Every structure is written in C-alpha cells, then in structure tokens.
Amino acid sequence: KNEVEQSPQNLTAQEGEFITINCSYSVGISALHWLQQHPGGGIVSLFMLSSGKKKHGRLIATINIQEKHSSLHITASHPRDSAVYICAVRSTSGGSNYKLTFGKGTLLTVNP
Amino acid sequence: DGGITQSPKYLFRKEGQNVTLSCEQNLNHDAMYWYRQDPGQGLRLIYYSQIVNDFQKGDIAEGYSVSREKKESFPLTVTSAQKNPTAFYLCASNQDAYFNYGYTFGSGTRLTVV
Numbered sequence: 767k768n769e770v771e772q773s774p775q776n777l778t779a780q781e782g783e784f785i786t787i788n789c790s791y792s793v794g795i796s797a798l799h800w801l802q803q804h805p806g807g808g809i810v811s812l813f814m815l816s817s818g819k820k821k822h823g824r825l826i827a828t829i830n831i832q833e834k835h836s837s838l839h840i841t842a843s844h845p846r847d848s849a850v851y852i853c854a855v856r857s858t859s860g861g862s863n864y865k866l867t868f869g870k871g872t873l874l875t876v877n878p
Numbered sequence: 879d880g881g882i883t884q885s886p887k888y889l890f891r892k893e894g895q896n897v898t899l900s901c902e903q904n905l906n907h908d909a910m911y912w913y914r915q916d917p918g919q920g921l922r923l924i925y926y927s928q929i930v931n932d933f934q935k936g937d938i939a940e941g942y943s944v945s946r947e948k949k950e951s952f953p954l955t956v957t958s959a960q961k962n963p964t965a966f967y968l969c970a971s972n973q974d975a976y977f978n979y980g981y982t983f984g985s986g987t988r989l990t991v992v
Contacts, residue, residue, distance in 0.1 A: 770920065797978040807966055808985035814978065852920070856978060865936065866981075868920030 769793050772853050772869035779876050785840040787872045789853030792834065799866065800827050800838050801852040809852070812838070843876045850874070880905040884969050884984035891956070891963070891991050899954045899987045901969035907982070909975035910952035914938060915966040915986075924967075927952055928975045956989060964991045 773788045789798070800812040813820050813827040815836065820827050824843075829836040840847055850873050854866040882903045891897045903910065909928050913921040923936030927946040941960025946952055952971075956963045968986045972979040 768920070799981065801981075801983075806985065807968075807988065809968060809970075809983035811980050811982065814980045816978065854921075865923050865926070866921075868922075870918060870920050 768869070769857070769867045770853055770855055770869040772851075772872050774872060775870070776873045777875070779843050779874070781844060781876055781878050783843050783876075785843050785847075785874065785876075787838045787851050787853075787874070789836045789838070789869055790834060791836075791853075791855045791867075793855065793867075794858040795831075795834075795855045796858050797856045798829055798836050799854040799856075800836075801854060803850040803852060803871065805849070812851075840874075845876045845878050848874055848876050880982075882969055882971055882982055882984035884967075884987050886987060887985065889987055889989045891989060893991055894958045896955055896957050897963075897989065899956070899967055899969075899989070901952045901954065901984060902950055903952075903969075903971045903982070904950060905971060905982060906949070907971035907973055908949070909972050910946070911970040911975075911981075912936075912942070912944065912952070912954045913968045913970065915968060921968065924954065926975055963989055965989060 771790045798815045802810045815829045824841045826839040850871040852871045853869040885900045911926040912924040915921050922938050925944045927933035943955045969984040970981045972981045
C-alpha cells in the first residue's frame with residue numbers, strides 16, 4: 767500500500783463546478799504539500815499545510831491530522847485549472863524526515 | 879524573477895552514453911533535489927544536496943551521479959549504468975532540507991534513450 771493515496775485518479779468537470787481532490791496518508795507527517803503540474807511538466811507549489819486550512823484565490827486546502835487526510839477544493843472551476851494535482855507528505859519517521867513522499871496525482875479536466 | 883532553470887527541455891541519448899542534465903537556481907536556496915517521474919507513479923527522489931560539496935542518495939540513486947560545486951548549480955548525470963533512463967526529470971530547491979519549507983520546482987527535462 768502506498769504511503770500517499772489520492773482520489774480520484776481522474777476527474778472531469780464542467781466549468782463552474784466545485785471540485786474536491788482527496789489525499790490520504792498512512793504515516794506521521796510534519797507537513798503536507800499540494801502541487802500543480804501543467805501539461806508541459808513544470809510543477810508549481812500551491813500549499814504547504816501542517817494543520818487547519820489555507821485559502822488562496824479559488825483554491826482551499828484542508829488537513830485533518832487525526833484522520834490523516836487532506837482535501838484540495840477548487841471553487842468556480844475554470845478550464846485553466848486543468849492539470850495534474852499532486853499531494854506530497856513529509857514524514858516524521860526517523861531517517862526519512864528530509865524527503866517528500868508523493869501521491870500519483872489526480873488528473874483534472876475542466877470543460878468549458 | 880527568481881526561479882529554477884532546467885535545460886534542455888528535451889534530450890535524446892543513445893544507449894551506453896552518459897548525459898548531464900542542468901539545474902540552476904537564483905533563489906539563494908541551500909537545498910536542491912533531483913526527482914524522477916514515470917507514468918502512473920509518484921515522483922521519486924534521486925539525490926539531494928543540503929550544502930555545497932555535499933550530497934546524499936535518495937531512493938533511486940543507482941546509475942546516477944551529481945555534483946554541487948556551486949550553491950546555484952546541481953547537475954545530474956545519467957550514466958550508462960542506469961538501466962531504464964527514459965523518464966521526466968525534475969529539479970527542485972528550498973531553503974533547507976531538514977525543516978519545513980515550501981519547494982520551488984523547475985520545468986523539467988524529458989530524457990529519451992534511442
């Protein structure tokens with residue numbers, strides 16, 4: 767079982783819809799990252815969370831440390847939001863607390 | 879604007895040849911990382927460097943080598959010993975490898991072995 771699981775793997779939405787992408791992890795963490803990868807391949811960091819909730823524009827990220835779960839929400843989705851969204855965690859396990867463990871990503875397609 | 883520059887964007891290599899991927903940052907970050915991305919898999923860490931002249935193996939270091947002679951530069955060499963080098967390679971940096979900082983990523987290099 768992967769340490770970081772994302773769902774769904776693929777998501778298609780109509781413009782304007784509210785979107786939720788989920789991330790579950792199985793290890794203790796010090797931080798969780800949400801990243802966005804566009805078709806060209808470059809990655810942009812969206813959020814880094816250790817507790818609670820963060821908001822930036824139409825994007826909202828939440829984390830529940832007790833349940834080992836995070837969600838990324840996109841309000842009023844737009845075709846330009848189409849990308850792969852990647853969840854990554856920084857484990858607190860000894861010997862691996864310097865690195866990120868990545869989920870496989872969620873491919874979001876927003877149709878006009 | 880500060881950022882990470884990876885070059886080239888596309889690279890073709892013949893089997894048995896070594897090839898070097900460039901990664902340069904002007905963010906004054908201490909830590910730099912190389913990741914490999916394969917279809918259907920999460921990014922995997924190849925090497926990371928916390929300071930100049932020091933670097934550590936990640937999860938999949940076999941067949942790769944790196945150097946960190948300058949703070950700004952962290953080139954990755956894919957050697958002929960890497961059995962399956964065709965992949966997308968991403969370079970990243972942040973202020974410190976051992977504390978929680980956000981990451982900046984490059985735009986990647988797609989390597990194809992022909």
